[in-house]
Amino acid sequence: MATTVVLFAVFVMMMGNATVLATVGLFGRSIGLAEFEVGAIISSSALLFFLTSSRWGRWADEWGRRPVILTGLAGAAVSLLLFAGLFTLEKGEIGVPVAFLALLAARMIYGVLCGGVQPAAMACMADITAHKDRTTAAAMVGAAIGLGSMAGPALAALAVGRGFAVPLSIVGALTLSTAIVVFVVLHETPRASSKTVAKAGRRLESVSPYLLLAFVIHFAFAALQATNAFYFQDFLEIDAMTAVQSASIASIVFASCSVAVQAGAVRALKWTPATLLPVGLIVCLLASVACLMAPGFGWLLAAFGLLGAGFAWAQSGLVAGASLSQSGDRQGQVAGQLQAAMAGAWIVGPLAGAALYELSIRGPFVLAASAMALGILAFVAGKRT
Secondary structure: OOOHHHHHHHHHHHHHHHHHHHHHHHHHOOOOHHHHHHHHHHHHHHHHHHHHHHHHHHHHHHHHHHHHHHHHHHHHHHHHHHHHHHHOOOOOOOOOOHHHHHOOOHHHHHHHHHHHHHHHHHHHHHOOOHEEEEEEEHHHHHHHHHHHHHHHHHHHHHHHHHHHHHHHHHHOOOOOOOHHHHHHOOOOOOOHHHHHHHHHOOOOOOHHHHHHHHHHHHHHHHHHHHHHHHHHHHHOOEEEEEEEHHHHHHHHHHHHHHHHHHHHHHHHHHHOOOHHHHHHHHHHHHHHHHHHHHHOOOHHHHHHHHHHHHHHHHHHHHHHHHHHHOOHHOOOOOOHHHHHHHHHHHHHHHHHHHHHHOOOOOOOHHHHHHHHHHHHHHHHHHHOO
C-alpha cells in the first residue's frame, strides 16, 4: 500500500506540473506575454527547487517522508488552483506586467513548497526495497513521473477546448484529494537520527558525477520543454489551440515511450547504472538529430518517442547510481542533491531555449544534441579517471 500511495503522489505532482507546462506558454502568448517572459515563469520554480531541494531532502531524513510529501501536495494544489483562476483572464482585462507577476507568483508557490516530494518519495522507495532492487525502485519512480508527464498533456489536449482554466482546475482538485489520501493512508517511515544525518552531509562526494550528468541532461530537456508548443505552432503553421493539442500529443508519445522503457525494459534487462547512462545519452543524441531532420508532424512524433526512450534509460541510471552511492540514512539528502542539480538545469534551460528560439526555431534542438554529446564525453572521461 505504501508503494502505491507514494508512486501515485509522484504521478499527481508530475501531472499537475506537466499540465502547467503544456498550457502556460500559449496562454501567456494569448494575453501578450513574450516567449522570454514565459521562460522566466517556468524557470522561477526551478530556481526555488535549486535553492530548497537539498534542504527538503535533509528534512525528509530528519522529519520523515510523510510530512514532506504532504507539504508538497498541498502547495501544488494551491498553485494549480491559482493558475486556473488566472487562466480565466482574457487579453486586455489586466495589464501584461500584472498578468506576468501573477503567473510568476503562482509558479513560485509551487517552487517553494513542492521541492521535497520527489526526494522524499525516492527515499521512501529506498527504505522499502533491497539494495539489489534499487534500480527497479528508481525505474518505478521514473515510470510514475513518466505517466504523470503523459497524463498532464493528455488532460490539456482533451480539456483545453473548454478553456485554459479547465485542465488546471481538474488536476488541482485531484492533487488536493491525493494530499488527503496520503494524510490518511501513508504511515511514517523510520528516520535517521539527527546526528547521523548531520555527519552524512559531509560524505556526498561520490554523488558528484551523477549531479553533473543530471544537470547536462535536464538542461537539454528544459530548453526543449519551454519552446515545444511554440515550435509546433510555428513549424506547422497552426493556431494556438491546435498547437497545444499537437505539442501535447508529442509529449504523450515522449512519456509513453519513457514509461514503457522504465516499466518494461529497465526492469527486464536489469542493466547497471554504468550501462543505462551511456545508452540513454546516445539514444537522446540520435533523437535530437532526428528532430532537426523532421520534415513533418509524423517524423517529429517518432523522434519524440525516441527521446522519451533515451531519457528513461539515462534518468534511471542517474537515480539508481546516485542512490547506490550512499547508505540508507542519507537517501533523502542524495535525492535532494540530485533534484537540486536537475532544478539548476531548469533555471537556465528554459531561458537558453527561449533565447535560442528567437534566433532560430531549431536552436533548442541543436542545443539538446550538443548537450547530449557533452554528456557522453563527460561519462567517457569519468570512466577513464
